[in-house]
Amino acid sequence: MRKLLIFGILGTAVAGVIAMTIMRPEPPKKERIELDPLVEIQVLESMNTKFEIRSQGTVWPGTETILSAEVSGTITSISPKFVAGGVFDKNEVLMRIDPTNYDVAVKQATALVKQRQIEFDGAKQLRSQGYRAEAELASAAAALATAEADLVRARRNLERTDIRLPYAGIVRAKEADLGQFVSPGARLGTVFSTDYAEVRLPLTDTDLAFVDLPTTRAASSAEAIKGPSVRLSAVQKGRIAQWQATIVRTEGVVDEKSRVTYAVARIEDPYRRRSDGNELPVGTFVQASIEGTLAEDVVRIPRSVVRGSDQVVFVDDDNKLLIRSVDIARSDANYLYVRGGAAAGERIVLTALESPIGGMSVRTQASGD
Numbered sequence: 606m607r608k609l610l611i612f613g614i615l616g617t618a619v620a621g622v623i624a625m626t627i628m629r630p631e632p633p634k635k636e637r638i639e640l641d642p643l644v645e646i647q648v649l650e651s652m653n654t655k656f657e658i659r660s661q662g663t664v665w666p667g668t669e670t671i672l673s674a675e676v677s678g679t680i681t682s683i684s685p686k687f688v689a690g691g692v693f694d695k696n697e698v699l700m701r702i703d704p705t706n707y708d709v710a711v712k713q714a715t716a717l718v719k720q721r722q723i724e725f726d727g728a729k730q731l732r733s734q735g736y737r738a739e740a741e742l743a744s745a746a747a748a749l750a751t752a753e754a755d756l757v758r759a760r761r762n763l764e765r766t767d768i769r770l771p772y773a774g775i776v777r778a779k780e781a782d783l784g785q786f787v788s789p790g791a792r793l794g795t796v797f798s799t800d801y802a803e804v805r806l807p808l809t810d811t812d813l814a815f816v817d818l819p820t821t822r823a824a825s826s827a828e829a830i831k832g833p834s835v836r837l838s839a840v841q842k843g844r845i846a847q848w849q850a851t852i853v854r855t856e857g858v859v860d861e862k863s864r865v866t867y868a869v870a871r872i873e874d875p876y877r878r879r880s881d882g883n884e885l886p887v888g889t890f891v892q893a894s895i896e897g898t899l900a901e902d903v904v905r906i907p908r909s910v911v912r913g914s915d916q917v918v919f920v921d922d923d924n925k926l927l928i929r930s931v932d933i934a935r936s937d938a939n940y941l942y943v944r945g946g947a948a949a950g951e952r953i954v955l956t957a958l959e960s961p962i963g964g965m966s967v968r969t970q971a972s973g974d
Contacts, residue, residue: 640968641924641966641967641968642956642958642965642967642968643956643967643968643969643970644920644954644955644956644958644967644968644969644970645954645955645956645969645970645971645972646920646952646953646954646955646969646970646971646972647907647952647953647955647971647972648950648951648952648971649904649905649906649947649948649949649950649951649952649953650904650905650949651902651903651904651948651949652902652903652904652905653899653900653901653902653903654899654900654903654905654942655896655897655898655899655900656815656897656898656900656935656942657894657895657896657897658808658812658815658816658894658895658896658897659892659893659894659895660806660807660808660812660868660892660893660895661806661807661890661891661892661893662804662805662806662807662870662890662891662893663804663805663888663889663890663891664802664803664804664872664875664885664886664887664888664889664890664891665802665803665804665805665887665888666774666797666798666799666802666803666887667798667800667801667802667803667871668772668774668797668798668800669777669795669796669797669798670770670795670796670797671792671794671795672699672700672768672792672793672794672795672796673789673790673791673792673793674702674768674781674787674788674789674790674791674793675762675765675789676702676707676762676765676766676789677702677786677787677788677789678702678703678704678706678707678766678786678787679702679703679784679785679786679787680700680701680702680703680781680782680783680784680785680786680787681701681702681703681783682700682701682783683699683700683701683782683783684697684698684699684700686699686776687699687700687776687779687794688776688779689776689777689778689779690775690776691775691776692773692774692775692799692876692878693770693773693774693775693776693796694773695770695771695772695773696769696770696771697769697770698767698768698769699768699769699770699776699796700767700768700781700793701766701767701768702765702766702768702787703766704763704766704767707759707762707763707765707766708763710759710762710763711756711759711760711763713759714752714755714756714758714759714760715756717752717755717756718749718752718753718755718756720752721745721748721749721751721752721753722749724745724748724749725742725745725746725748725749727745728741728742728744728745729742729745768793770796772798772800773798773799773800773878774796774797774798774799775796775797775799775876775887776794776795776796777794777795777796777797778794778795779793779794780792780793780794780795781793781794797887799874799875799876799878800873800874801871801872801873801874801875802871802872802875802885802887803853803869803870803871803872804837804850804869804870804872804891804893805856805867805868805869806835806852806867806868806869806870806893806895807860807863807865807866807867808865808866808867808868808895809864809865810864810866811935813866814934815897815898815900815935816833816852816868816895816896816897816898817832817833817898818832818833818852818855818868819832819852819853819854819855831851832851832852832853832854832868833851833852833895833896833897834849834850834851834852834895834896835849835850835851835852835870835893835894835895835896836848836849836850836893836894837849837850837870837872837885837891837892837893838891838892838893838894839885839889839890839891839892841883846883846885847883848872848875848882848883848885848891849872850870850871850872850893851870851871852868852869852870852871852895853869853870853871854868854869855867855868855869856868856869868895870893870895872885875887900934900935900942902944903934903935903942903943903944904942904943904944904947904948904949905940905941905942905943906931906940906941906942906943906947906953907939907940907941907955908936908938908939908940908941909955910953910954910955911931911941912928915930915931915932915933915946916928916929916930916931917929917930917931917946917947917953918953918954918958918961919947919951919952919953919954920952920953920954920967920969923966924966924967924968924969925963925964925965925966925967926954926961926962926963926964926965926966926967927963928961928963929946929947930946931943931945931946931947932944932945932946952969954967955972
């Protein structure tokens with residue numbers, strides 16, 4: 606009897622729990638909402654801009670001369686400026702070869718000219734009186750002309766005993782010294798002009814599309830060539846120094862190995878002998894920024910949004926993704942400049958998407974909101 610009572614109580618409890626469970630109302634169901642990714646966008650605009658063409662090169666003198674003796678003799682004096690790094694002025698005597706023999710030759714030639722002049726004058730007078738033949742007068746005239754030519758040669762040789770340059774410059778190397786006997790053609794040293802210096806700047810075919818270089822036809826004309834301006838920079842004493850230069854010509858050929866064209870930039874007064882500022886020594890390696898031509902109707906795109914080499918993610922009017930390749934005309938550290946594949950008014954995605962798929966729906970937010 607007791608067992609039946611216990612089972613009855615348990616059965617009643619279970620039945621109550623089941624009844625309560627059945628009678629309990631179901632909780633309200635919420636509809637699951639799938640949210641599209643939120644992306645930041647930027648509306649593209651067209652612009653006109655001037656690109657800076659980057660290049661580099663080494664500074665070289667515009668004029669460099671290997672000094673050679675034109676007459677023979679012993680070097681009797683040398684200027685204290687005729688040392689490596691010595692600075693000299695235009696027509697300054699740097700070295701003198703013993704002029705004794707050449708001075709004597711000038712005096713002899715001068716005396717001979719006077720003698721031949723007297724002989725010619727006498728022959729001319731006698732010919733006018735009918736005492737000399739025409740051939741004798743012609744012979745006297747030829748002898749006078751020969752003597753005068755010898756005098757010119759003797760004076761020129763005497764001038765050649767003074768070694769001087771028709772420009773102001775710097776001595777690069779000294780190769781002869783005091784007391785040394787030199788023959789015609791012997792090397793005396795190497796010097797270069799400080800009037801101007803030049804830098805060869807390599808430019809690729811892509812660079813040439815954005816810079817207006819002097820043409821070969823312009824270089825052959827007598828008119829002054831005004832090429833694009835160039836800003837040169839280099840580290841001097843731990844600081845960045847800058848100089849202004851101008852493209853004056855191209856070398857007129859394409860390098861067979863590197864396939865580049867060399868433009869030549871000229872720097873006036875690099876050693877600042879006639880102006881103020883930082884000197885630009887020959888041999889300095891410089892970075893160059895060349896003023897480019899005006900590029901019209903290009904679209905600027907942040908470099909950070911480009912996928913791979915040239916793909917950009919766009920958003921169409923229905924807020925769906927489009928992935929397209931663009932035609933990159935130029936680039937710098939922050940932006941790409943596009944001439945095809947993107948147009949003003951289109952929207953690009955600035956947000957980094959892990960795996961964007963064409964046609965995927967997104968929610969948009971304008972840049973800066």
